[in-house]
Amino acid sequence: MTAQPAPELTAEHWPAPRADSEVGPLRAVLLHRPGAELKRLTPRNNDQLLFDSIPWVGRAQEEHDAFADVLRARGADVLLLSDALVTALGDERAHAAAASTAVDHRRLGNELAEALASYLSTVDASALADVLMAGMTFEELPAAEGASLVRRMHHPHDFVVYPLPNLLFTRDSSVWIADRVAIASLAMPARTRETALLDLIYAYHPRFRTAGRAYGAHSAPVEGGDVLLLGPGVLAIGVGERTTPAGAESLARSVFSDGLAHTVLAVPIAQDRATMHLDTVCTMVDRDAVVMYPAVRDTLQAYPLRPDGIDGVRVDGPVPFLEAAATAMGIDRLRVIDTGLDPVTAEREQWDDGNNTLAVAPGVVVAYERNVETNARLEEAGIEVLRIGGSELGTGRGGPRCMSCPITRLPV
Known part of the structure; x- marks a missing residue:
C-alpha cells in the first residue's frame, strides 16, 4: 500500500x-x-x-x-x-529569461533563432516549461516566414531545443x-x-x-x-x-x-x-x-x-x-x-x-x-x-x- x-x-x-x-x-x-x-x-x-x-x-x-x-x-x-519551474515562470522576468536560455543562435542561425524566441515568448508558463524540459523538434516548431537552410538540412525529428x-x-x-x-x-x-x-x-x-x-x-x-x-x-x-x-x-x-x-x-x-x-x-x-x-x-x-x-x-x-x-x-x-x-x-x-x-x-x-x-x-x-x-x-x-x-x- x-x-x-x-x-x-x-x-x-x-x-x-x-x-x-x-x-x-x-x-x-x-x-x-x-x-x-x-x-x-x-x-x-x-x-x-x-x-x-x-x-x-x-x-x-x-x-x-x-x-x-x-x-x-x-x-x-x-x-x-x-511544478517549481512553472511557478517560477509565472514571473514575467523569469519567463523572458527562460525563453532566451533555450535558443542557441550559433546552431540555429539568426533567423530561425529569432523565430524560436518569438514563439516561446508567446506561450504560457506551463507550455514553456514543457519545452525547456522535454525539448522541441524542428517538426514541432511553428513555421516561420522565409527560407531557412538550417531547417531544411535537419531531419524533422532533430532537436531545435534539446531535451533534458x-x-x-x-x-x-x-x-x-x-x-x-x-x-x-x-x-x-x-x-x-x-x-x-x-x-x-x-x-x-x-x-x-x-x-x-x-x-x-x-x-x-x-x-x-x-x-x-x-x-x-x-x-x-x-x-x-x-x-x-x-x-x-x-x-x-x-x-x-x-x-x-x-x-x-x-x-x-x-x-x-x-x-x-x-x-x-x-x-x-x-x-x-x-x-x-x-x-x-x-x-x-x-x-x-x-x-x-x-x-x-x-x-x-x-x-x-x-x-x-x-x-x-x-x-x-x-x-x-x-x-x-x-x-x-x-x-x-x-x-x-x-x-x-x-x-x-x-x-x-x-x-x-x-x-x-x-x-x-x-x-x-x-x-x-x-x-x-x-x-x-x-x-x-x-x-x-x-x-x-x-x-x-x-x-x-
Whole structure:
C-alpha cells in the first residue's frame, strides 16, 4: 500500500531551507518526476544524452512515485521540479529569461533563432516549461516566414531545443550547504542547460527568493553528486569525470568566504562512467558511518583544504580519505560498511547504485531493492533500509541520492 501524498504546504508552513549534513531528518526535498523528456530518448541519441538504455517511461514514473511516497511517509515535503519551474515562470522576468536560455543562435542561425524566441515568448508558463524540459523538434516548431537552410538540412525529428532527461538527477544541478544553495556548473554538454532552469527556480520561486547563493554556476565545473556534507562545516568533494580540481577549489574558496565550512576534502576518483561522482562509491548512512565500494576503501585519498588568511586556502595531503574525514568531523573513526561479499558482487552492485543511498534520518536510508547483498550488509550493521524499485530509474546511472536534492534537514 502506497503512502498518500502529504497536503501541499502553504508559504507560511514551508520549512526554512538548510542542510548541514547527509543524515539529518529530511524535511523538504526537490525531486523531478520523469516526464516527456524521457520519451525523446532513442537508440540513436541515448548515449549522447547520457542514458545506458531506453527506459520504459510509464514504469519509471511508477517507480518514482513510490520513491516520493516513501519520502513523504517519513515526513518530507516533496517539491517537484516541474511544478517549481512553472511557478517560477509565472514571473514575467523569469519567463523572458527562460525563453532566451533555450535558443542557441550559433546552431540555429539568426533567423530561425529569432523565430524560436518569438514563439516561446508567446506561450504560457506551463507550455514553456514543457519545452525547456522535454525539448522541441524542428517538426514541432511553428513555421516561420522565409527560407531557412538550417531547417531544411535537419531531419524533422532533430532537436531545435534539446531535451533534458537527466533532470531526474536533481542532486547534481544544485546542493544546499547550510542555508545557502550552490548552483552547480555541469560538465557534460547534454546537461549544461539544467543550470539555467535551477537558477530560475531559486531566483523566482517564492519559496527561495530570500535564499543566499553559495557558488556561482558559471565557475569551474562542480556537480552536486560529488559534494558530500560529512557534517556541519565539513565537505568532501569528489574530483573526477564531472568535477575538476579548479571546481573543487573554487567551491572551497566560496564556502570558506561565506563561513559555511572549515574543512573541504578534495577526493580524487576514477574518471569513468562507473564512478562518475563521489556518491557512486561512498554515501553516508549514519552520523558516523558510510557505505563504501570495497575496491576503493583502502586507496581513496583526500587533499584537506582549509582557510588561510583572508582569502587564501591551505592545501595538505594527500592522506587517506577515511582518516581525513574522521579528523575533520572530530570523531575517532568512520564506520565503513562494504558493499558486496566478493569482488564480482561488489562491482555489480556498485554499477547498480548500491552505494548511492539517500539517508532520510540517521541510520535510515532509501536504496534500490535490486542491491540485495549491499542492503543485507547495511541491515546487519544496524541500518534500516527502505527499498524501492529502480529497474527503469537506474537506466541513467543514478540511485536514490542522485534523484534527490535535500532542501531542509534537521540538525543531528
